[in-house]
Amino acid sequence: MSELNFTYPVRILKNLYRDFLKSIGLKESRKLKYFIWGLVFFYSALLFTKSKPLYFLSYIFTGLIFYRGGIGLVGTIIYLLSLSVFFDVGIAGRWFILEPEHINLGSGWWFSAMTGLSLFLVFLTFFKKGEKAQPTERVRSPDIFILLxxxxxxxxxxxxxxxxxxxxxIQLTEYTVIFILLRLHLTGNKIKYLALLIISMVFFQSAISIGQYILKRPVGLIVEPLIQESVQTLSIIEGAELYRVTGSFGHPNMLAAFLIAASPFIFALNISSVLFILFNIIIFLIIFLTYSRISWLFFAVQYFLIIQKKRISGILNSRNLYRTLFLTPVIVILSVLIVLPYFLVRIKTTGSSLMEFGSLGLRVKLTQEALNLIRKEPLFGVGLNRSLEYYALKPSTNLFTGADPGPFYKIHNTFLEIAAESGLPGLLFFIFFLISVFLSVKYRDYNRYIIFSSLLGLAGLVTVSYVNPFFHTPLLRMMLLLTAVILA
Known part of the structure; x- marks a missing residue:
């Protein structure tokens, strides 16, 4: 009996793993085994790494594991580069401090793992014989618009x-080069491994967030960026002392946006299992603990109305129907009981957000500042990294009454942020880029799940970018990563 009890959960996990690989389109192989162990090593290293040299070394050792498993040199660099997209850890940032320093605008750029990996991949792509990319088709319209x-x-x-x-x-050129490199090298099989990488990143960010919620503070990892304001003050501004988890992104809204963009890779998997539903609910709880109301709304649309419709029919046909019908409501009810008190507190602050200096009121003022800059410089904008500088020195509203300028006061609309800094033509090129991506979708048997997940994630990221400043953040890099996957 004890043997039966011990082997049953092992069998459940094996079946879940097999269904997981089948949904992605991967088969068990030496390459896959080393890829998974490489990811496990990388995330474990980040959990225990306290210094930047060790952080950079973790990429080297992870790359050695990938390469040892039969992943080619270019493939290894592609996956390491994709991992680096999600982290803002770099060196020499003090050499690139934005001016004037008294406004506290932060660094405009730094040398990161992403920088070194992209330079190495450029060398492999264009200069090293035998490692050049083999593009499968001609240049497409999104490539043209991003270059424009x-x-x-x-x-x-x-x-x-x-x-x-x-x-x-420098920063925008780096992002564009990475997009071009991904376009050159991503193929059908690589995007399957990339989907697995994105899924693993969701679990890593969830693990960090759970630790933050338990401790009610950052865990202390090297990948957690320092922010000037306490995380609590981001919601105390509306009168509610709620701790908001941030993952490795430094701001709860950015973590919520990442989960909105990446979680479809999990939700869209064709798996019917109570354990898998539990994983889904954990992700929901993490999104909830960011207390980002727009993310709650889009998550409800994204998950319950679109994806779960297919999942429910699969559960009803599952072999363990009675166990599923019993455990699923129990898990859901317990989750609701956990979040309900916090949900009510956050809803009570909605009225405060509508006040002049509430979160919505501040967004309105930031929109006014953005429109003022666009009206003054409609053609070329005020320049990259300069929008906050302009209205911090000469505000057209009372935005900074009783407060000092800082990164928190960036234009909370990515498209207005682009228009203010790049001009209206720059905004049009960026919008045409996104539209052309959606119009360039090509479903094939091997990529249907991945393309669907990427499209849904990109749509979510674009949606929440209307109320968040993502132009100079890892979320723009993730947007480019998803578009490269869609176009692969």
Whole structure:
């Protein structure tokens, strides 16, 4: 009997793992085994790494594991580069401090693992014989529009040269180069491994967030960026002392946006299991603990109305129907009981958010500041990294009454942020880029699940970007990563 009790959960996990691989389209192999162990090593290293040198070394050792498993050199760099997209850890940031320093604008750029990996991949792609990319098709319209977007920002910089804009051009060029490299190298089989990587990142961010919630503070990892304000003050501004988890993104809204963009890779898996439903609910709880109301709303649409419709029919046909029908409501009810008190507190603060200096009131003022900049500089904008600088020095509203300017006061609308810094033509190029991505979708048998998940994630990221400043953050990099997957 004890043997039966011991083997049963093992069998459940094995079946879940087999269904998981089948849903992604992967088969058990030496390469897959080493890839998974490489990810396990990488995340374990991040949990125990306290210094930047060890952080950078973790990429090298992870790469050795990937390469040892039969993943080629280019493939290894692609996966390491994709991992680095989600973290803002770098060196030499003090050399790129945005001016004027008294406004506390932070660093405009730094040398990161992403920088080194992208430079190495450029070398492999264009200079090393035998490692050049083998593109499967010609240049597509999104490639043209992203290059036009970069070019227009270059013209904007030339028209009004400034050190802040120069740092912004370095950053935007780096992002564009990474997108082009991903476009050149991502193929059908690579995007399957990339989907697995994104899923693993969801679980890693969830683990960090659970630790933050238990401790009611950052865990202390090297990948947790420091922010000037206490995380609690981000919600105390509306009169509610709620701790908001941030993962490795430094802000709860950014973590929520990441989960909105990445969780479809989990939700869309064709798996019917109580354990898998439990994983889904854990992700829901993490999104809830960011207390991002717009993310709650989009998550409800994304999960319950679109994806779970298919999942319910699968559960009703499952072999363990009675166990599923009993355990699922129990798990859901317990989850509701846990979040209900916090949900009511957050809902009570909605009225406060509508006040002049509540979260919505501040967004309105930031929108006014953005429109004022666009009206003054409609063609080329004020330059990359300069929007906050402009209205911090000469505000057109009473935005900073009783408060000092800082990163918290960036324009909370990515598209208005782009228009203010790049001009209306720059905004149009970026919008055309996104539209062309959605129009370029090609479903194939091997990529249907991955493309669907990427499209849903990109749609969610675009939606929440209307109320968040993602232009100079890892979320823009993730947007480019998802578009590269869609176009693969």
């Amino acid at each position: 977007f970069l070019t227009w920002n270059g013209l904007s910089f030339i028209s009004n040269m400034n050190v802040n804009s120069f740092f912004g051009m």
